[in-house]
Amino acid sequence: MWKKVLITILVCLLFLSLAEFATDYYLKRYPRLKSSYISQVEQNADIVVLGACEAAMMVDPSLLDSLTGYKTYNLGDPGARFADNYLDLYQYLRFQKAPKYLLLHVSPESFYSIDDKLLTTYKHQAFLSDSVVFNVTKELDPDYIKFSKIPFLKYSYYNIFTMYKIFGAIGYSLLNKKHPDDRDGFIPPPPFNSDTSALSESNVITLDSYSWNSTEEKYFRKIISLCKDKGIGVVFYKLPYYHNYYNANLELKKYEERIRDIATENNVPYFTYDTAPFTNDSKNYYKLENNLLNRNTIPEFNKMLIRDLKDSVFVQ
Amino acid sequence: MNPGSLNYFLLLIGTTIVFYLFNDNKLKQSVLLLASLFFLSFFGIIPVITCVLLSILNFYFAKHAFKYGYLFSKLVAINTVNVLVLLAFRFVNELNIGSLFSAPLIGEQFIVALGIGFYSLQNIAYQIDIYKKRYTPEVSLLSFTLSNTFFTRVSSGPILNIKAFTASLSTLPSKLTEENFTVGLQRILIGAIKKLVIAERFSYYINLYFDGIDPGAKTGYDVVIACFLFTIQLYFDFSGYMDIAIGSARMFGINLSENFNMPLRSQSVSEWWRRWHITLINWFTQYIYYPVAYKFRARRMMATVFAIISTFAISAIWHGFGVTYLIWGSLHIMYLIIENFLKKDLLRLNEKLTSFYYQLIFTPLTFILVSFSNLFFRSNSLADAKRLLLKLIDWRHFFPDISLKSWILNGVDWKMEFMVSMRLGFLFAILYLLFEEKLFLRLNKSKFSIPFITFLIVFLVVFGVFNSGTRFIYMNF
Numbered sequence: 085m086w087k088k089v090l091i092t093i094l095v096c097l098l099f100l101s102l103a104e105f106a107t108d109y110y111l112k113r114y115p116r117l118k119s120s121y122i123s124q125v126e127q128n129a130d131i132v133v134l135g136a137c138e139a140a141m142m143v144d145p146s147l148l149d150s151l152t153g154y155k156t157y158n159l160g161d162p163g164a165r166f167a168d169n170y171l172d173l174y175q176y177l178r179f180q181k182a183p184k185y186l187l188l189h190v191s192p193e194s195f196y197s198i199d200d201k202l203l204t205t206y207k208h209q210a211f212l213s214d215s216v217v218f219n220v221t222k223e224l225d226p227d228y229i230k231f232s233k234i235p236f237l238k239y240s241y242y243n244i245f246t247m248y249k250i251f252g253a254i255g256y257s258l259l260n261k262k263h264p265d266d267r268d269g270f271i272p273p274p275p276f277n278s279d280t281s282a283l284s285e286s287n288v289i290t291l292d293s294y295s296w297n298s299t300e301e302k303y304f305r306k307i308i309s310l311c312k313d314k315g316i317g318v319v320f321y322k323l324p325y326y327h328n329y330y331n332a333n334l335e336l337k338k339y340e341e342r343i344r345d346i347a348t349e350n351n352v353p354y355f356t357y358d359t360a361p362f363t364n365d366s367k368n369y370y371k372l373e374n375n376l377l378n379r380n381t382i383p384e385f386n387k388m389l390i391r392d393l394k395d396s397v398f399v400q
Numbered sequence: 401m402n403p404g405s406l407n408y409f410l411l412l413i414g415t416t417i418v419f420y421l422f423n424d425n426k427l428k429q430s431v432l433l434l435a436s437l438f439f440l441s442f443f444g445i446i447p448v449i450t451c452v453l454l455s456i457l458n459f460y461f462a463k464h465a466f467k468y469g470y471l472f473s474k475l476v477a478i479n480t481v482n483v484l485v486l487l488a489f490r491f492v493n494e495l496n497i498g499s500l501f502s503a504p505l506i507g508e509q510f511i512v513a514l515g516i517g518f519y520s521l522q523n524i525a526y527q528i529d530i531y532k533k534r535y536t537p538e539v540s541l542l543s544f545t546l547s548n549t550f551f552t553r554v555s556s557g558p559i560l561n562i563k564a565f566t567a568s569l570s571t572l573p574s575k576l577t578e579e580n581f582t583v584g585l586q587r588i589l590i591g592a593i594k595k596l597v598i599a600e601r602f603s604y605y606i607n608l609y610f611d612g613i614d615p616g617a618k619t620g621y622d623v624v625i626a627c628f629l630f631t632i633q634l635y636f637d638f639s640g641y642m643d644i645a646i647g648s649a650r651m652f653g654i655n656l657s658e659n660f661n662m663p664l665r666s667q668s669v670s671e672w673w674r675r676w677h678i679t680l681i682n683w684f685t686q687y688i689y690y691p692v693a694y695k696f697r698a699r700r701m702m703a704t705v706f707a708i709i710s711t712f713a714i715s716a717i718w719h720g721f722g723v724t725y726l727i728w729g730s731l732h733i734m735y736l737i738i739e740n741f742l743k744k745d746l747l748r749l750n751e752k753l754t755s756f757y758y759q760l761i762f763t764p765l766t767f768i769l770v771s772f773s774n775l776f777f778r779s780n781s782l783a784d785a786k787r788l789l790l791k792l793i794d795w796r797h798f799f800p801d802i803s804l805k806s807w808i809l810n811g812v813d814w815k816m817e818f819m820v821s822m823r824l825g826f827l828f829a830i831l832y833l834l835f836e837e838k839l840f841l842r843l844n845k846s847k848f849s850i851p852f853i854t855f856l857i858v859f860l861v862v863f864g865v866f867n868s869g870t871r872f873i874y875m876n877f
Contacts, residue, residue, distance in 0.1 A: 085578045088848045095850065096857045103862060228867070231406075236861055243865040244604065244821040251820065 135189025158269030579846035584650035591643025601825025
């Protein structure tokens with residue numbers, strides 16, 4: 085019997101190793117994964133936009149390109165933390181020429197971690213063999229690293245997120261699609277406007293237990309250092325908060341000062357838009373996120389951002 | 401350490417190796433007891449102390465009472481203690497007092513005395529059986545304590561008959577046979593697949609819809625999906641745990657009772673309860689339903705009604721003090737009473753329709769009725785349940801405001817990962833349910849099949865959701 089058990093273990097290891105090899109192959113070539121796409125297709129971008137959904141869904145490179153004459157790539161990644169941003173930028177610089185400017189979204193909430201998840205590990209699985217990716221993952225998700233030693237578990241550990249990507253990667257490969265629908269990296273929010281009336285004054289969420297996460301700051305500073313090393317000019321920006329939320333959370337202003345101190349320390353401009361006229365109406369927002377705008381308001385915000393970039397950054 | 405976690409399997413492998421190093425039966429039982437106490441200690445010191453103290457108390461009390469005359473007053477006294485301790489811990493859970501204490505002392509929140517709901521019922525039944533002279537008291541404290549603490553089933557059952565279990569301990573095998581190993585491993589693997597491949601995939605939606613703000617379900621359609629998915633999740637989660645418990649025990653040559661018999665195929669609510677959580681229902685039937693029905697036997701139909709009410713009222717309280725559990729229990733009381741009154745009509749209808757058409761109508765109907773009751777079982781509060789109920793009956797806004805094409809492609813939520821994952825889980829659940837009977841027969845084959853076990857392992861690793869942990873729903877009880 086034990087001979088059969090041994091054979092079963094070996095056959096399982098063989099199958100799972102083959103599955104891992106095939107998944108590595110497909111995911112590294114999957115255009116909808118930004119880290120894979122930038123490793124395959126040259127971008128030649130002058131401006132790279134970085135951040136979570138506040139970057140990916142809110143900054144439109146086509147507008148920036150048309151109004152500035154620069155070429156922009158949006159490297160933003162919904163749900164990303166600063167460690168993800170750091171790894172995304174590291175990957176970008178591995179395969180692409182360094183841009184002139186990095187536009188990084190930073191808000192007090194970027195340093196506030198609700199569930200202590202400081203890395204969305206499943207976004208970097210295909211590149212785990214790289215030592216930088218491995219070390220960051222090992223520091224921030226040690227449990228995952230333990231499991232990832234078993235063949236294929238590096239993918240199935242976060243199965244809910246990974247399986248969808250694997251199906252997508254195989255589909256793109258079968259259709260021989262080399263580019264994603266959003267080539268410049270901009271992922272606009274869905275066209276329909278959701279009901280944002282719950283953002284009204286009575287429903288404002290107050291962050292009573294707001295705390296500044298030092299690991300977030302560490303990776304935030306690592307992004308700045310990486311840019312300095314490569315001679316990239318860094319610009320911080322923050323999406324405009326819905327006014328009720330901003331006024332109800334006095335802590336935000338305190339922590340915003342802390343961001344401004346880091347910006348001053350590193351000689352980086354920090355653009356904020358909390359007094360913009362559209363912040364007074366919840367209908368200008370997308371879902372109940374307090375700072376995500378809907379499709380109608382995004383161009384207005386982008387124009388304000390471009391104006392500031394032109395006035396304060398590009399003139400230098 | 402949850403059953404199904406990596407630590408659990410390390411404990412199982414280690415215990416199996418040490419267990420078969422010894423030939424002496426007492427030493428084998430001691431190994432199992434030590435492993436069980438070690439398992440319980442992962443949830444804090446309180447589960448260990450509670451379980452051991454209640455075992456010692458019940459063991460010596462029964463022995464003493466039997467020797468000097470087991471009076472009814474003695475039975476009431478010991479079972480009052482058993483019930484009060486159980487209720488006290490339920491009360492602690494309800495008030496969430498556990499979270500006020502430090503984690504290492506009390507263990508995980510909601511599991512302040514892991515498994516107490518299950519071994520308390522065992523001890524109560526044991527005392528009644530000794531009082532009624534169905535058995536003589538157990539002579540070995542070691543075997544008795546092991547029947548309460550046995551690590552493969554302590555957290556969520558199955559509920560054991562202590563005398564039958566301790567009898568099986570007297571014939572523990574001297575070596576790991578191919579039959580025990582193969583059947584045990586296959587049951588463990590299928591249990592892990594049920595939990596990690598199917599049940600876990602539904603967690604995101606169910607948690608979002610029941611736990612979100614207001615709660616998360618926005619339309620009546622969402623509420624229906626949430627209730628259906630929760631019923632399926634609960635089955636795969638709980639029966640997955642049972643498979644792991646039964647398979648793990650089989651490694652030591654111990655046969656635990658089956659707790660499920662394809663309940664999703666039930667054609668009536670009463671059949672559902674004969675197929676769902678069988679050992680708990682058997683307990684309630686034997687120690688609540690029959691005595692009540694017997695006591696009121698002169699009142700004929702009303703005797704059945706009283707028995708149903710008593711059984712489900714106590715079952716609801718056993719699950720928790722919440723009003724939502726009481727409503728859940730009341731709904732089942734109502735279903736069963738109506739079914740009882742319509743018994744003759746239903747039999748006539750079954751004769752008129754062929755069994756295929758009868759099944760076609762009554763299997764989905766039973767599933768819908770049970771799922772509706774689960775709206776209350778799963779809701780965090782009465783207010784949440786009320787809000788969900790209002791959405792369910794708001795016919796004007798029942799369906800989400802999206803096109804059919806958009807629903808097919810994206811689902812209600814635009815987070816495609818979750819939608820794809822949930823639909824994949826649903827597909828696996830349907831496939832499993834279609835072949836459940838054949839698979840169950842295959843799982844009990846004693847010959848080690850390399851292709852079959854390789855398939856189970858590869859399927860589990862490729863499609864399992866491992867990051868969400870392996871906490872089972874019924875560990876809360």
